[in-house]
Amino acid sequence: xxxxxxxxxxxxxxxxxxxxxxxxxxxxxxxxxxxxxxxxxxxxxxxxxxxxxxxxxxxxxxxxxxxxxxxxxxxxxxxxxxxxxxxxxxxxxxxxxxxxxxxxxxxxxxxxxxxxxxxxxxxxxxxxxxxxxxxxxxxxxxxxxxxxxxxxxxxxxxxxxxxxxxxxxxxxxxxxxxxxxxxxxxxxxxxxxxxxxxxxxxxxxxxxxxxxxxxxxxxxxxxxxxxxxxxxxxxxxxxxxxxxxxxxxxxxxxxxxxxxxxxxxxxxxxxxxxxxxxxxxxxxxxxxxxxxxxxxxxxxxxxxxxxxxxxxxxxxxxxxxxxxxxxxxxxxxxxxxxxxxxxxxxxxxxxxxxxxxxxxxxxxxxxxxxxxxxxxxxxxxxxxxxxxxxxxxxxxxxxxxxxxxxxxxxxxxxxxxxxxx
Amino acid sequence: xxxxxxxxxxxxxxxxxxxxxxxxxxxxxxxxxxxxxxxxxxxxxxxxxxxxxxxxxxxxxxxxxxxxxxxxxxxxxxxxxxxxxxxxxxxxxxxxxxxxxxxxxxxxxxxxxxxxxxxxxxxxxxxxxxxxxxxxxxxxxxxxxxxxxxxxxxxxxxxxxxxxxxxxxxxxxxxxxxxxxxxxxxxxxxxxxxxxxxxxxxxxxxxxxxxxxxxxxxxxxxxxxxxxxxxxxxxxxxxxxxxxxxxxxxxxxxxxxxxxxxxxxxxxxxxxxxxxxxxxxxxxxxxxxxxxxxxxxxxxxxxxxxxxxxxxxxxxxxxxxxxxxxxxxxxxxxxxxxxxxxxxxxxxxxxxxxxxxxxxxxxxxxxxxxxxxxxxxxxxxxxxxxxxxxxxxxxxxxxxxxxxxxxxxxxxxxxxxxxxx
Numbered sequence: 001x002x003x004x005x006x007x008x009x010x011x012x013x014x015x016x017x018x019x020x021x022x023x024x025x026x027x028x029x030x031x032x033x034x035x036x037x038x039x040x041x042x043x044x045x046x047x048x049x050x051x052x053x054x055x056x057x058x059x060x061x062x063x064x065x066x067x068x069x070x071x072x073x074x075x076x077x078x079x080x081x082x083x084x085x086x087x088x089x090x091x092x093x094x095x096x097x098x099x100x101x102x103x104x105x106x107x108x109x110x111x112x113x114x115x116x117x118x119x120x121x122x123x124x125x126x127x128x129x130x131x132x133x134x135x136x137x138x139x140x141x142x143x144x145x146x147x148x149x150x151x152x153x154x155x156x157x158x159x160x161x162x163x164x165x166x167x168x169x170x171x172x173x174x175x176x177x178x179x180x181x182x183x184x185x186x187x188x189x190x191x192x193x194x195x196x197x198x199x200x201x202x203x204x205x206x207x208x209x210x211x212x213x214x215x216x217x218x219x220x221x222x223x224x225x226x227x228x229x230x231x232x233x234x235x236x237x238x239x240x241x242x243x244x245x246x247x248x249x250x251x252x253x254x255x256x257x258x259x260x261x262x263x264x265x266x267x268x269x270x271x272x273x274x275x276x277x278x279x280x281x282x283x284x285x286x287x288x289x290x291x292x293x294x295x296x297x298x299x300x301x302x303x304x305x306x307x308x309x310x311x312x313x314x315x316x317x318x319x320x321x322x323x324x325x326x327x328x329x330x331x332x333x334x335x336x337x338x339x340x341x342x343x344x345x346x347x348x349x350x351x352x353x354x355x356x357x358x359x360x361x362x363x364x365x366x367x368x369x370x371x372x373x374x375x376x377x378x379x380x381x382x383x384x385x386x387x388x389x390x391x392x393x394x395x396x397x398x399x400x401x402x403x404x405x406x407x408x409x410x411x412x413x414x415x416x417x418x419x420x421x
Numbered sequence: 422x423x424x425x426x427x428x429x430x431x432x433x434x435x436x437x438x439x440x441x442x443x444x445x446x447x448x449x450x451x452x453x454x455x456x457x458x459x460x461x462x463x464x465x466x467x468x469x470x471x472x473x474x475x476x477x478x479x480x481x482x483x484x485x486x487x488x489x490x491x492x493x494x495x496x497x498x499x500x501x502x503x504x505x506x507x508x509x510x511x512x513x514x515x516x517x518x519x520x521x522x523x524x525x526x527x528x529x530x531x532x533x534x535x536x537x538x539x540x541x542x543x544x545x546x547x548x549x550x551x552x553x554x555x556x557x558x559x560x561x562x563x564x565x566x567x568x569x570x571x572x573x574x575x576x577x578x579x580x581x582x583x584x585x586x587x588x589x590x591x592x593x594x595x596x597x598x599x600x601x602x603x604x605x606x607x608x609x610x611x612x613x614x615x616x617x618x619x620x621x622x623x624x625x626x627x628x629x630x631x632x633x634x635x636x637x638x639x640x641x642x643x644x645x646x647x648x649x650x651x652x653x654x655x656x657x658x659x660x661x662x663x664x665x666x667x668x669x670x671x672x673x674x675x676x677x678x679x680x681x682x683x684x685x686x687x688x689x690x691x692x693x694x695x696x697x698x699x700x701x702x703x704x705x706x707x708x709x710x711x712x713x714x715x716x717x718x719x720x721x722x723x724x725x726x727x728x729x730x731x732x733x734x735x736x737x738x739x740x741x742x743x744x745x746x747x748x749x750x751x752x753x754x755x756x757x758x759x760x761x762x763x764x765x766x767x768x769x770x771x772x773x774x775x776x777x778x779x780x781x782x783x784x785x786x787x788x789x790x791x792x793x794x795x796x797x798x799x800x801x802x803x804x805x806x807x808x809x810x811x812x813x814x815x816x817x818x819x820x821x822x823x824x825x826x827x828x829x830x831x832x833x834x835x836x837x838x839x840x841x842x
Contacts, residue, residue, distance in 0.1 A: 014597045016590070044600035073593035079601040164820060169437070169722035172494035172823060176435045179465035180500040185718060203820065273697055275715075294696075296714035297606060301590035305725055307819065387819035398728065398808035399585060399624065402593065 003035065004106025006325070007049060008057070009042035010141075011112030011119070012080060015155030016072035016303040017314035018141045021111050023068040024318020025139065026057050030065075035326050040103060040410055045079035046110075046119065047420045050092060052099050054410040067403035069311065070393035072303035075405050081420060083119045086129060095418050096123065097132045102413040107135050107325045111318075113142030113153070117333065118357040124331035137321040138333040138353055141314070143300045145196040148359040149351035150335030154317055155300070157310030157386035160200030162302040163189050163244070164387060166295065168204035171211030171242040174291070178240035184231060184282050186292040187212075188275035190299060191246040195219050195363050197299070200383055201244035202375035211242035213373075216278075218248030219363055220372035222257055227278075228285050230373060235288060245274050304400055308389025313346065320348040344385035424456065425527025427746070428470060429478070430463035431562075432533030432540070433501060436576030437493035437724040438735035439562045442532050444489040445739020446560065447478050451486075456747050461524060461831055466500035467531075467540065468841045471513060473520050475831040488824035490732065491814035493724035496826050502841060504540045507550060516839050517544065518553045523834040528556050528746045532739075534563030534574070538754065539778040545752035558742040559754040559774055562735070564721045566617040569780040570772035571756030573807055575738055576721070578731030581621030582808035583723040584610050584665070587716065589625035592632030592663045595712070599661035605652060605703050607713040608633075609679075609696035611720060612667035615784050616640050618720070621804055622665035623796035632663035634794075637699075639669030640784055641793035643678060648699075649706050651794060656709060666695050725821050729810025734767065741769040765806035 008025050010018055022041075029036045041055040042048030048055070055076055057065070068075055086093055100108075110120040117138045124136035140147050145156035167187060174185040191197040195217030202215055213234045216222065234241035250256050258274035275292035282290050313336055320334035331353040339345030367379035375383075393400040429446050431439055443462075450457045462476040463469030469476070476497055478486070489496055507514055521529075531541040538559045545557035561568050566577035588608060595606040612618040616638030623636055634655045637643065655662035671677045679695035696713035703711050734757055741755035752774040760766030788800035796804075814821040 010597070014594055047600065071593075072590050074597035077600055078597045080598075081601055161819060165725050166719050166723075168820060168823070169493050169724060170718040172492075173435055173718045173722040176431070176495035176499045177501075179468065179498055180502055187719075276694060276697070291717050292715065293717035293719050294713065294715045295719070296712050297591040297594045298587050298608075298714050298716070298719075301594040302587070303590060304586050384818060389819065390813070390816055392811070392813070395811055397805060398582060398810065399589060402589070 003037040005037040005104050006039045006107035006109060007042065007100065007105045008039050008109040009045045009048065009111065010074040010076055010078040011045045011110060011116035012078060013143065013300065014074040014078050015141055015143050015300050016158045016306050017155055017311050018111060019068035019071045019073070019075045020311050020314035021139050021141060021154060021318035022075055023065055024315040025109050025322055026065050028319045028322035032322065032326055036107065036322065037104065040105065041076040043407065044077035045081065046083070047079045047081055049099055050095055050418055050420050052412050052414055052418070054103060055407045056410045059408045060405050064403055064405055069315065070303065070391070070400070071402040072301045076407065082115050083122055086122065093126055093130065097126060097130050098414065100134060101132060103410065106133065107137070109137050109139055109321050111139040111141050113144060114147060114358065114360060117147065117353060121331055121353040121357045124353060127330065135325050135328070135330040137324050137329065138356065139317050139321045140333055140335065143190060143197065144194060146194050146360045147356060148361045149356055151338040151346065152336055152386055154310060154314035156196060157307035157313070158302065159190070159197055159299050160203070160383060161307040161387035162299050162305055163197055163201045163295070164203040165305060167201040167212050167242065167244055170293065171204065174240045174242060181289055182291045183235050183239070183288040184241045184243065184290040186243045186245060186275045186278050186290065188245050188247055188273065188292070188294045191218060192248040193218055193360060195246045198244050198246040199363060199367060199375050199379055200387070203380065203383055203387065209238055212244045213238065213241050214243040215374055216243065216245040216249040217363070217368055217372070218246050218250060219365070220368060221252035222249050224281065228281065231282055232286055243278065245278060247274055249274055303393055303402070306391045307387045308391040309386055311391040316348055324350065344388070424458040426458040426525050427460045427528035427530060428463065428521065428526045429460050429530040430466045430469065430532065431495040431497055431499040432466045432531060432537035433499060434564065434721065435495040435499050436562055436564050436721050437579045437727050438576055438732050439532060440489035440492045440494070440496045441732050441735035442560050442562060442575060442739035443496055444486055445736040446530050446743055447486050449740045449743035453743065453747055457528065457743065458525065461526065462497040464828065465498035466502065467504070468500045468502055470520050471516050471839055471841050473833050473835050473839070475524060476828045477831045480829045481826050485824055485826055490736065491724065491812070492823040493722045497828065503536050504543055507543065514547055514551065518547060518551050519835065521555060522553060524831065527554065528558070530558050530560055530742050532560040532562050534565060535568060535779065535781060538568065538774060542752055542774040542778045545774060548751065556746050556749070556751040558745050558750065559777065560738050560742045561754055561756065564611060564618065565613070565615060567615045567781045568777060569782045570777055572759040572767065573757055575731060575735035577617060578728035578734070578807035579723065580611070580618055580720050581624070581804060582728040583720050583726055584618055584622045584716070585624040585808060586726060588622040588633050588663065588665055591714065592625065595661045595663060602710055603712045604656050604660070604709040605662050605664065605711040607664045607666060607696045607699050607711065609666050609668055609713070609715045612639060613669040614639055614781060616667045617784055619665050619667040620784060620788060620796050620800055621808070624801065624804055624808065630659055633665040634659065634662050635664040636795055637664065637666040637670040638784070638789055638793070639667050639671055640786070641789060642673035643670050645702065649702065652703055653707055664699065666699060668695055670695055724814055724823070727812045728808045729812040730807055732812040737769055745771065765809070
C-alpha cells in the first residue's frame with residue numbers, strides 16, 4: 001500500500017482541549033510514517049479542504065506539536081459550515097474529492113460534534129458513491145457533551161471543571177458580602193439544548209445549603225413563580241442565593257428566556273442575555289441586590305484550569321482515530337467507555353458513525369432533582385470523575401505559554417478555485 | 422503593658438487574596454503572644470464590631486488559618502458600611518469604643534480599600550477624641566488598585582492575572598472561529614473609576630496585532646464613532662476584534678454606558694451591562710457576529726489562578742500591620758514599595774493614613790496610548806511583575822480545597838444591643 005496523506009480538520013465551536021486531539025492525530029501519524037504520509041490540516045476547518053487551503057503540519061517541530069497539548073482554541077482554525085446532502089450539494093463533495101485526489105489524501109479525520117459526525121459520515125460514503133477510496137474517522141469534540149455512544153465528550157470535562165470552580169469561588173464571594181450587599185448571584189453558562197454544563201456547577205456543592213442553590217436546565221420548563229419563590233426561600237434560609245443558568249433555559253412553550261425582549265428593572269431594553277433577564281426578575285419581584293456574570297467563551301477557552309482527565313481523553317481519541325485508520329476502518333468514531341468499577345476508569349471504544357450522526361444525547365431526567373433545580377447523586381457520580389486532575393499549562397512571565405503554529409500552506413495543485421459562499 | 426486583644430475586619434468587596442492578609446495578621450499575632458492577646462474578627466466586617474458579633478479566631482487550628490492563604494472571599498464576612506464623621510454619627514463611634522473596651526481591644530486592623538482607610542483613620546483618632554487608647558492600622562486591599570502611596574494594592578495582581586489570561590484564551594477562541602462565525606468579542610471587567618483592571622488585559626498581547634485590540638478605560642471619554650471605526654478596521658485587518666471594557670466606561674459628560682440607576686451604600690453607582698450595550702452597537706452599525714462575557718465576581722474570586730506575587734504581598738501587609746502595632750504605631754498603612762532595579766523587587770513600607778484616606782490613585786495618562794485604546798510600554802513595565810507566579814491552591818476531587826472556618830462567636834459582654842440600620 002502506498003503511503004497516503006491524511007487530512008485533519010477542526011469543526012464547530014472550539015474547546016480548550018481540541019488541540020490535544022490534534023496532537024494525538026499528528027503524533028500518532030508521525031509515529032507511523034511507514035503507513036501514513038503527511039497530515040494536512042484544513043485552514044478554518046472543512047473550508048480549507050474545499051478551497052484547497054491546506055496547512056502542512058509536517059513543517060511544525062515536534063515540540064510545537066507537543067505544545068498543542070496545552071493550547072486552547074483551534075490551532076488550524078475552525079468553522080461552522082455543514083455540508084448538505086450529496087443530492088443537494090454535489091459540487092462541494094466533488095470538490096472535496098478533487099482536492100483529496102490532488103493531495104493524495106486517503107484519510108479524513110474530522111474533529112467536531114454532532115453536525116461534524118454527520119459530515120464525516122457523508123464523506124465516508126463518498127468512497128462508494130464517487131469511487132474514491134477514503135477512510136473517514138470522526139474525532140469527538142464538544143463542550144455540549146451531547147454525542148451518543150460515548151460516555152462523555154472531550155472538551156466537556158474542562159468546561160465542567162471551570163464552571164464548578166467558578167461557581168464555588170463566586171459563591172464564596174457572595175457569601176462574604178450578603179449581610180449588607182449582594183444577595184443573589186447569577187452565572188450564565190453555555191448549553192442551548194442540554195443542561196450538562198449547568199449540571200456540572202452542581203459539583204461545587206458538597207453539603208446541604210452549599211451553592212449553587214438553583215440550577216436552571218433547558219430540560220426543565222422555566223416557571224417564574226416557582227423560581228422566585230425558591231430564590232426568596234434560599235435568601236431567607238442562607239442569606240444569599242447562587243443561581244447557575246443554562247443559556248438555553250426556556251419557558252414551557254419552548255421560547256428562550258434570553259430571547260424574551262423584556263425590559264430590565266430600569267426600563268432599559270434587554271440587550272440579550274439570560275443572566276440580566278433573571279437579575280431583573282429578581283430585582284423587580286424581590287428587590288434583592290444582585291450581581292451576574294456571563295462566562296461565554298471564557299468557559300470553553302479556559303485551558304489554564306483544564307481537567308487532566310479531559311486532556312488525556314482528548315489526546316486518546318486523536319491517537320485512536322489514526323490507529324483505526326491504520327487498521328483499515330471507515331465511518332467510525334473512537335469513543336470513551338467508562339469502566340464498571342467504583343474507581344473511575346476509562347478506555348477507548350469504537351462507535352459506528354451512522355449511529356452517532358444526528359443523534360443528540362440529552363441529560364437523563366434522573367440526573368435532575370424532582371424539583372427541577374438541582375442534580376441528583378447519579379448525576380454527581382457521572383460528572384465527578386470528568387473534572388479530575390489539573391492539567392496546568394507552562395507559564396512564562398505570568399501568562400500561559402500557548403503555541404502559535406506556523407501554519408504554512410501546502411502549495412496548491414489545482415488551477416480551479418472554489419469559494420465557499 | 423498588659424496583653425490587649427486585636428480586632429480584625431474585612432471591608433468592602435472581597436478579593437481572592439484578602440484572606441492571605443488575614444492569615445498574615447493572625448499568624449503574626451500568634452507568633453507574638455507575649456504582646457498581643459487574641460485576634461477577634463468582626464463578623465461581616467465593622468458591623469460585627471458595632472453589633473458585638475465577634476469571632477474568636479483563637480478557636481481555629483493553625484492549619485485552618487494557614488489554609489486562608491489559598492482561600493478566596495472574606496473568611497469572616499465583609500460589609501459595605503461606611504462610618505460617617507464623628508460629628509454625624511457619634512453613636513456608632515461610641516458603640517465601637519464600648520465594644521472594644523468590653524473586649525480589651527487595643528489594636529484595630531482594618532482590611533480594605535479607600536473608604537476603609539478613611540474609616541480606619543477616623544477610628545485612630547478616637548484614641549484622642551474619646552480618650553480610649555487604640556492603635557488603628559489599615560491593611561490595604563482592593564482589586565481597583567487605586568490606593569495612593571503604595572506601588573500596588575493586594576488583590577489587584579490576581580485580578581490582573583485572571584483578566585490577562587482570560588483575554589488571551591478567549592481571543593484565541595475567537596481567532597479560530599472568525600473566518601465563518603464570531604468576529605467581535607467583548608469582555609467586560611471591573612473598574613469603576615480607574616482602568617487598572619482593563620489595562621491588565623493588555624498584558625495578553627505580546628506583539629502588534631495581538632488581542633486585546635481595543636481597551637476601553639473610564640479615564641478616556643467614550644467616542645462611539647471612533648470606537649466603531651476602530652472595530653471595523655481591526656476586523657478588516659486581523660479578521661477579528663477583541664475588546665476589553667472597564668465597567669466604568671463613560672461618555673464625555675461622565676454618564677456611564679452601563680449605568681443601571683441604583684446606588685450602593687457608599688453612593689457608588691451599581692454598574693453592569695456594558696458588554697451587551699457595546700455588542701448591540703457593533704451589531705447595529707457593523708453587523709458583525711459577536712460574543713460577550715461579563716466576568717463580574719468570577720474575576721475577583723478566581724483564587725484558582727491567583728498571582729503568587731499578589732498572595733505574597735497580601736500576606737506581607739497583614740504581617741507588617743501587626744509588626745507596626747507592636748512597634749507602637751497608629752494611623753498607618755503598610756504599603757508596597759517597588760525596588761528601582763530592572764529585576765522586580767518589592768518590600769514593605771509605611772504610609773501615614775491621613776495621606777491615604779479619600780485619595781484615589783488614577784492611572785497615569787502616560788499608561789494609555791495616545792489613541793486611548795491601549796496600554797503603553799511604561800504601563801506594561803508597571804503591570805507585568807504583578808501577575809508573576811501561579812499560586813495554585815490544593816485540589817481534592819478536582820475542586821480547590823478552600824477552607825471554611827468555624828467562626829465561633831466570642832460571648833457577648835454588653836447588655837445593650839446595637840443594630841446597624
